Amino acid sequence: MIGLKVHKSEAEAVRRKLLSMRALSRRFKSLRVGDYVVFPLEREVKGLGEIIHASFQERKRTPPEIEGKFDIIGDIALISRAENEQEIAKELMKRKNIRVVAIRAGHREGEFRKMKIRLLAGENRLETIHRENKCVFKVNIGECFFDPRLSYERREVAKEVKENERVLDMFAGVGPFSIVIGKLSSPREIISVEKNQVAFSYLKHNIKLNKLDEKITPILGDSRDVVPVLPGKFHRIIMNLPERSKEFLPIAEEKLADGGVIYLYSIGESPEDVLNDIHMRVLGVRRVKSYSPKRYIFRVKLTR
Ligand SMILES: C[S@@+](CC[C@H](N)C(=O)[O-])C[C@H]1O[C@@H](n2cnc3c(N)ncnc32)[C@H](O)[C@@H]1O
Numbered sequence: 001m002i003g004l005k006v007h008k009s010e011a012e013a014v015r016r017k018l019l020s021m022r023a024l025s026r027r028f029k030s031l032r033v034g035d036y037v038v039f040p041l042e043r044e045v046k047g048l049g050e051i052i053h054a055s056f057q058e059r060k061r062t063p064p065e066i067e068g069k070f071d072i073i074g075d076i077a078l079i080s081r082a083e084n085e086q087e088i089a090k091e092l093m094k095r096k097n098i099r100v101v102a103i104r105a106g107h108r109e110g111e112f113r114k115m116k117i118r119l120l121a122g123e124n125r126l127e128t129i130h131r132e133n134k135c136v137f138k139v140n141i142g143e144c145f146f147d148p149r150l151s152y153e154r155r156e157v158a159k160e161v162k163e164n165e166r167v168l169d170m171f172a173g174v175g176p177f178s179i180v181i182g183k184l185s186s187p188r189e190i191i192s193v194e195k196n197q198v199a200f201s202y203l204k205h206n207i208k209l210n211k212l213d214e215k216i217t218p219i220l221g222d223s224r225d226v227v228p229v230l231p232g233k234f235h236r237i238i239m240n241l242p243e244r245s246k247e248f249l250p251i252a253e254e255k256l257a258d259g260g261v262i263y264l265y266s267i268g269e270s271p272e273d274v275l276n277d278i279h280m281r282v283l284g285v286r287r288v289k290s291y292s293p294k295r296y297i298f299r300v301k302l303t304r
Pocket of ligand 1 (some may be wrong): 152222
């Protein structure tokens with residue numbers, strides 16, 4: 001079978017490109033060979049890397065009725081509302097990496113963006129250890145916000161952070177942006193602010209777990225009070241509170257170093273919709289994920 005060999009540093013971008021071209025075979029697993037990844041191909045593609053012949057292992061098929069309907073956070077499978085929830089739970093519990101199956105029992109609510117979750121099968125807990133981007137996160141998915149689908153986004157932001165920069169994560173949660181940046185890049189320091197006491201405890205724990213105590217300073221509090229009194233300016237400011245981030249933009253702008261970049265996550269139907277009331281210079285807009293049937297979360301990069 002033919003495969004596409006690319007360096008691991010380009011693998012995620014190439015995987016997305018292949019998916020969009022419908023050229024990636026979903027039936028087989030990709031291979032890791034040293035610093036390279038080999039993707040199984042449906043057909044030959046040009047200009048993305050070296051085409052080679054290889055044998056690939058077949059994937060265990062996800063039954064079509066549950067395909068795309070769940071997230072995996074550590075060893076917890078989290079499904080969305082479904083009529084056949086018990087059947088799906090039973091199917092998911094067959095996987096050796098799943099110990100708990102739970103279902104979203106409502107939307108994210110309140111300023112801490114917590115979600116009501118109901119256990120369906122397996123062990124009686126919502127705490128787990130999740131791995132991504134060479135980092136480890138302990139998280140309770142009923143008490144704190146955590147979205148495994150932002151893994152690519154976090155890596156993309158981390159790649160932009162340059163050596164010796166100062167980073168401010170204004171709505172840090174259990175620390176995924178701060179920690180991925182701390183692990184994959186070389187900033188001078190990262191300040192991570194979080195208001196939810198429970199998420200803050202996990203944030204502190206995760207900083208230790210990832211051995212980033214010397215790089216990341218966690219602060220418990222409301223960014224509205226904390227950020228204005230922080231000393232100095234920041235080269236990168238992360239604002240992942242999509243429902244309300246714009247309210248905090250003037251505070252962030254005050255703390256932005258010359259040439260610095262704000263990564264503002266915000267909700268809208270289109271880029272124009274999101275940019276409508278923003279008065280800073282826009283460096284780029286990326287649609288990150290769906291939020292509701294007609295609305296999306298966008299990442300807007302801003303500078304002065
Ligand atoms: C959408 S979550 C994002 C968390 C984290 N950045 C991530 O990507 O997983 C927003 C976080 O901001 C926290 N938060 C909400 N209002 C805040 C405020 N005024 N100051 C600091 N943190 C706040 C919430 O508790 C929540 O953990």
